[in-house]
Amino acid sequence: MYRYIYGPVPSRRLGISLGIDMVPHKTCTLDCVYCECGGTTDLTVERTEYYPIREILGELRDYLSKNPAPEYVSLSGSGEPTLNSGIGELITIFKNEYPGIPLAVLTNGTLLYRKDVRGEILASDLVLPSLDSACAGGFGSIDKPDAKLDLNAIIAGITLFRDEFKATSPAKQVWLEIFIVEGINTTPEEISALKGAIAKIRPDRVQLNSLDRPGTETRLKAPPMSLMERVRDELDPGDGTWIVEIVMKYKNRTEIASYRKENELSIVEAISRRPLTTSDIHEVTGMHIHEIEKYLDVLVHDKKVKHVIGDRGVFYQIIPGGK
Numbered sequence: 001m002y003r004y005i006y007g008p009v010p011s012r013r014l015g016i017s018l019g020i021d022m023v024p025h026k027t028c029t030l031d032c033v034y035c036e037c038g039g040t041t042d043l044t045v046e047r048t049e050y051y052p053i054r055e056i057l058g059e060l061r062d063y064l065s066k067n068p069a070p071e072y073v074s075l076s077g078s079g080e081p082t083l084n085s086g087i088g089e090l091i092t093i094f095k096n097e098y099p100g101i102p103l104a105v106l107t108n109g110t111l112l113y114r115k116d117v118r119g120e121i122l123a124s125d126l127v128l129p130s131l132d133s134a135c136a137g138g139f140g141s142i143d144k145p146d147a148k149l150d151l152n153a154i155i156a157g158i159t160l161f162r163d164e165f166k167a168t169s170p171a172k173q174v175w176l177e178i179f180i181v182e183g184i185n186t187t188p189e190e191i192s193a194l195k196g197a198i199a200k201i202r203p204d205r206v207q208l209n210s211l212d213r214p215g216t217e218t219r220l221k222a223p224p225m226s227l228m229e230r231v232r233d234e235l236d237p238g239d240g241t242w243i244v245e246i247v248m249k250y251k252n253r254t255e256i257a258s259y260r261k262e263n264e265l266s267i268v269e270a271i272s273r274r275p276l277t278t279s280d281i282h283e284v285t286g287m288h289i290h291e292i293e294k295y296l297d298v299l300v301h302d303k304k305v306k307h308v309i310g311d312r313g314v315f316y317q318i319i320p321g322g323k
């Protein structure tokens with residue numbers, strides 16, 4: 001079992017990707033209401049080498065010497081990866097050793113206002129920043145940022161990064177993710193501000209995401225597909241300058257090459273005793289949170305498992321007589 005790498009996990013955005021945790025669980029510059037990893041425990045903009053880059057590289061080399069190459073290696077995890085001050089060194093060494101394996105950075109984009117952070121991730125192949133709102137109110141309500149962050153500086157930073165990144169190679173891609181929260185970033189003012197920000201950033205793609213399982217705010221509900229489609233149509237420039245798409249999640253185990261029946265059984269066995277949160281399941285099985293989510297998505301879809309709201313957040317339990 002590895003400490004810093006997990007998966008490979010399937011995603012509609014990246015295919016089969018091998019994830020790397022760059023910072024401890026929920027060390028982040030934001031505390032998003034929809035975060036599926038739970039509330040942020042260390043809200044910070046302080047950069048340091050939270051996890052030693054040499055140890056992460058050691059695990060990566062070991063994994064890649066024994067397994068087929070994933071479609072992507074992704075720097076993501078359950079916190080903000082650019083908080084790790086060694087990210088530039090990791091990307092440079094990895095791309096020197098494995099030039100044929102694409103490397104993606106999934107970032108909330110909040111530190112891209114910093115020249116050093118932009119420079120450190122330039123050698124990656126694909127960067128997926130997020131921007132949930134271009135209005136101070138919406139940004140505050142959805143993303144609950146560290147007090148030192150400034151929304152206008154963030155948008156300017158993502159825009160600068162896009163230009164600097166594309167200047168290294170036009171083949172490099174920036175995919176901007178927007179998490180849709182019904183009633184907050186779906187008003188005409190929010191959509192208009194988002195459209196203005198997207199026009200400045202000029203990403204290759206805009207990907208609309210939505211709640212699939214309850215986040216930290218257990219009252220949040222998944223927006224209906226009709227709303228997602230309306231937002232997609234409103235953000236579409238109509239001339240192909242950028243593509244707007246709705247991200248759909250994998251629901252079928254046959255679509256997931258890395259699906260292991262024994263992992264599904266471990267999770268089912270753990271929650272058959274009593275309802276557990278994803279953190280509890282992680283404690284019991286040792287599996288990574290994102291790996292666990294992959295199986296829970298399928299089990300919930302198959303109506304074998306359901307989620308209930310408890311004192312510590314979202315719990316998963318077996319549906320008696322489930323299929």
Ligand code: SF4
Nearest residue numbers: 028030032035079108
């Ligand atoms: S930026 Fe990502 S890890 Fe951080 S709180 Fe938001 S969703 Fe969670």
